[in-house]
Structures are given as C-alpha cells and as structure tokens.
Amino acid sequence: MPYLKIQTNLPLSKKAERTVLKPASALVATELQKPEEFVMIAIQPDTPMLFAGSDDPVAFLELKSIGLPARKTKVLCKALCALIEEHLGIAKDRVYVKFIDVKHGMWGWKGDTF
Numbered sequence: 001m002p003y004l005k006i007q008t009n010l011p012l013s014k015k016a017e018r019t020v021l022k023p024a025s026a027l028v029a030t031e032l033q034k035p036e037e038f039v040m041i042a043i044q045p046d047t048p049m050l051f052a053g054s055d056d057p058v059a060f061l062e063l064k065s066i067g068l069p070a071r072k073t074k075v076l077c078k079a080l081c082a083l084i085e086e087h088l089g090i091a092k093d094r095v096y097v098k099f100i101d102v103k104h105g106m107w108g109w110k111g112d113t114f
Contacts, residue, residue: 001107001114002028002065003040004080010057010088012045020087027083031076032065057090061097066114068101 004024012020021041029036051058061080076099081092104114 001038001102001109002032002034002063002068003042004028004064005042005044005062006059006084007044007047007049007061008057008059008088008090009047009049009055010045010090012043012088016088017043017045020083023087024080024083027079028063031072031079032068034065051094051096056094057088058094059084059088059090059096061095062100063097064100064102066102066104066107068099070099070101073099 006020006024021043024041025036025039028034028041029039049055049058049060061084063076063080077097080097081095084090084095085092107114
C-alpha cells in the first residue's frame with residue numbers, strides 16, 4: 001500500500017528510470033517495514049518544474065501509506081533524498097518530500113479497501 005511518486009524535470013531514459021525505481025521500492029519497503037509486494041513506485045520525468053526561480057535539476061516526492069508514522073518522516077526524508085542524489089544526481093537541497101498518512105478505509109485494492 002505504500003506509494004511513492006517521483007517527479008523531476010530531468011529527462012530520463014527507460015534504463016535510468018529502472019535504476020531508480022528498484023532501489024526506491026526496496027527502500028520504502030524496508031523503512032516502512034512493509035512487504036515489497038505492496039509497494040508501488042511511479043516516476044514522472046521531464047516534468048516542467050521550477051524551484052527557487054530556477055529550472056536546475058529538481059525533484060518532488062510524495063510518499064503515501066497507511067499508518068505512516070510521523071516519527072519516521074525524518075529518517076525517510078534523509079534516505080529518499082540520498083537515493084535521489086545518488087541515482088539522479090539531484091542535490092538534496094533541490095528535493096521536496098511530502099508525506100501523507102492514509103486512513104485504512106481510504107485506500108483500495110482488489111475491489112475492496114484495507
């Protein structure tokens with residue numbers, strides 16, 4: 001049920017997308033202690049974006065999950081920013097991360113809700 005969406009203004013090849021998707025999935029599963037079989041990762045490259053008035057490489061991440069504890073957001077933010085810097089070369093000060101804790105009844109799967 002965790003869902004991580006990565007938006008960036010960088011154009012990425014399919015190979016580059018895969019090199020960030022797989023480690024992102026493993027990171028989210030590990031940090032949230034959820035089975036990776038429930039983790040979904042999406043990437044939107046080449047998105048027109050500005051940050052601080054500049055179109056230098058930038059990323060916006062949104063992590064949604066049922067039971068996302070606020071006490072884990074600092075650790076998650078550090079790990080996600082490091083992942084983006086390592087795999088996409090985007091400096092940590094050019095990355096925003098938004099965390100959303102979703103209620104059980106507001107997340108659906110297989111024609112039902114959690």
